[in-house]
Amino acid sequence: MRVLVVHNRYSSAQPSGENRVVDEEVALLRAAGHHVDLFERRSDDIAARSLLSKATLPLLVPWNPAVRGELTKRLRAERPDVVHIHNVFPLLSPAVLAACADAGVPAVATLHNYTQVCPPGTLHRDGLPCNECVGSKTSLPAVRHGCYRDSRLATVPLAVSLSVNRRRWWSGVERFFCISAAQRDILARSGMPAERLVVKHNFVPDPEARRSGDGEHLLYLGRLAEAKGIRLLMAAWDELAAAGGVGVPLVIAGAGPLADEVTAWAAGRDDVRYVGLWDPAKCREAVARSIAVVAPSMSLETFGLVVAEAMAAGVPAVAAAHGSFVELVEDGVTGLLHRPSDSGSLASCLRRVAAEPGANREMGRAARRRYEQGFSPAVGLERLVEGYRTAIAGRSGGGESPPPTGNGSTGSRWGTRASRYGGNR
Known part of the structure; x- marks a missing residue:
């Protein structure tokens, strides 16, 4: 299977669990024989931008047309079977969804937080749980409270992006991977299309060190x-x-x-x-x-x-x-x-x-x-590939995907469907 992973990497100044999950999934897929490429931006690069570029960056958070053009060109040239979207803030934007539609490539997205219903993605404010924006057509409460970095101004681009791109997300992604059932329940109750929300827990590599005594x-x-x-x-x-x-x-x-x-x-x-x-x-x-x-x-x-x-x-x-x-x-x-x-x-x-x-x-x-x-790698790989196949089958009109084979490869029936997206080259 050919997979293109789309991710805006978080700043290296603060260790990111999301960056780790992306890197470990890429390594897992490659080890299983799948071809995985990356389309990335790095938040670390913002510091080197000119003052004008930094000042205009918030305008591109809801929509970055240059990213749409660049990704569309790449998708048409490489023809991956599926695009796997992770984080798009702040340098990619939901324009990646339009690029997938332009090139006719199905997309899946891992929801690492609650940004589909909450601008900062935390459902937390002032030390307490908060759901003021959940199920709302606007995110004005988040702006009023300055939920992102305690700043109303910094919250505006996120709130605008959520409001104007909500339907684009919900219609442009074949499968959303929720990383817990608790998260899925909240998102489904908020109005997200429940039929596109599936639970796929993060996996954790098997550590070399395990506890041998009582601990210290x-x-x-x-x-x-x-x-x-x-x-x-x-x-x-x-x-x-x-x-x-x-x-x-x-x-x-x-x-x-x-x-x-x-x-x-x-x-x-x-x-x-x-x-x-x-x-x-x-x-x-x-x-x-x-x-x-x-x-x-x-x-x-x-x-x-x-x-x-x-x-x-x-x-x-x-x-x-x-x-x-x-x-x-x-x-x-x-x-x-x-x-x-x-x-x-x-x-x-x-x-x-x-x-x-x-x-x-x-x-x-x-x-x-x-x-x-x-939560082992074997379980993680099975659920990840199953989600990809279901998304591709749904976009190609084939209905439910065939069951995955034991080694992660595809059978002849599957190859016929995947070939529509350049899967058998």
Whole structure:
């Protein structure tokens, strides 16, 4: 199969789970014998632009005609079987959909967040869940509240793009990959075409390091931001410390707007280690040495890579009982769920997961089994290719796609359909 992946890469200044998912899916497809090319823009390149170019960039967020022309030309020349769209903000824009239509190539899109119904894509504002724009024909509430970067002006291009391109997205994409059932339910209730929304969880590569003992620390690994629950975690940890602690340290790895606050809070404490940003190898090693990974997010996470990574290493998670976490973590079986935004509940779960090593080991084994059944590369590849085939069959008028073969190749019946899009060359 020939696949063109479309993605606007996030800034390298902040590690991006979405960039990682794109890179890992590309590698997975190529390893299975599929031909994958990239059509990319990089947010890092914005810094080198002229002042005039930077000033006019917001005007191109809703629609970038140059991107449409460039991508159309490439699609007509290369004739991929399918285009897989990820992030298009801020340098690509929904003009990529028009390019796919111009060239007659079916498109699928992974929805990594809630940007189809919420301009900043978080469903979170001022420390609380927010759904003011969900199901609305306009995104004026987001502008009024300055939901993107706390700026009304910065929110305007996103709100305009959402309003003017909503129908183009919904009609121009054959299949939307939702990365959790919780996300799909919210998007379907918002009015998105339910028949085009399918659940395809992110996969996680099988790590070389797995937990072999009981673990030596509790680990928070992620962005240091209010929505990720880092302040909630600090409050819960202070409650535990006041009661004598849990006997192991809390390790916090990451960066973000609350880094200075976390640094000051951790300074001089024996029970907390703030280590800043770690490279991926160091992160995997730290996960494998954890008693549990903590994911206390205040917002409705669409997936939660760190939870799946913990499962892959045979480590349970302590996570907030909302969003995708309730389908990733079975409470008391593969980890523990705490009441969202409740520091006392989080503290109780942290105490329990550290105080019962036998139960912890069993949860770790169950977490690993859950990973193998739902989030391994083999499962990820099967669901990804199945989605591509369904999208291509739908565009070619063939109805439902044939079942995938075991090695990821296509049979003769499938080859006849794919040839309409240059699949058998």
